[in-house]
Amino acid sequence: GAVVSQHPSRVICKSGTSVKIECRSLDFQATTMFWYRQFPKQSLMLMATSNEGSKATYEQGVEKDKFLINHASLTLSTLTVTSAHPEDSSFYICSAVGAGGHNEKLFFGSGTQLSVL
């Protein structure tokens, strides 16, 4: 199946700093990528939909200025958590939907555990 790579897998940062998370589709072109946040023992909460070459679409309640999303190419989307605070600590997961033969399936990255001290 298709592979989605997400880095870093774990990051610990000080309050007030910014953290960038990368999501790459390794063997297919992803016209659309999604970013989720997952709290312990809870479901996936969609944060935003990222379309290549255009602005991301954010879900209600998600601060676009705090969670910056860039989808500059068909294989890479980045999520930057700006001025991170302890309440931003969470598990962030990306997923990708491909063009062509992969466009009907959703493939997930391995997730990033963010801890803000």
Add this chain to the structure above:
Amino acid sequence: GENVEQHPSTLSVQEGDSAVIKCTYSDSASNYFPWYKQELGKRPQLIIDIRSNVGEKKDQRIAVTLNKTAKHFSLHITETQPEDSAVYFCAASLGGGANNLFFGTGTRLTVIP
């Protein structure tokens, strides 16, 4: 938009028994229903999916059934094994693919050896 409900939230079964997880959806236009398995701290993995033109699909020990009239679909795992222990998420999509998925709240399945 679509609203997906999933039950139960936790499920414990003895090894070898069957497990059933049920989901309901609200929008009758939804036409793609995948199931994901997520082990602790890992990515969700697609385990099986079904489209609205099919009533049942089976892959070895895993099967999914869809009742369009009642707007519910279920995951069936037979002959459960300890490695089946994980959180399972259902989802529904209005677009026929994965572009517009709405996830259920998850079911934590524990298979007791």
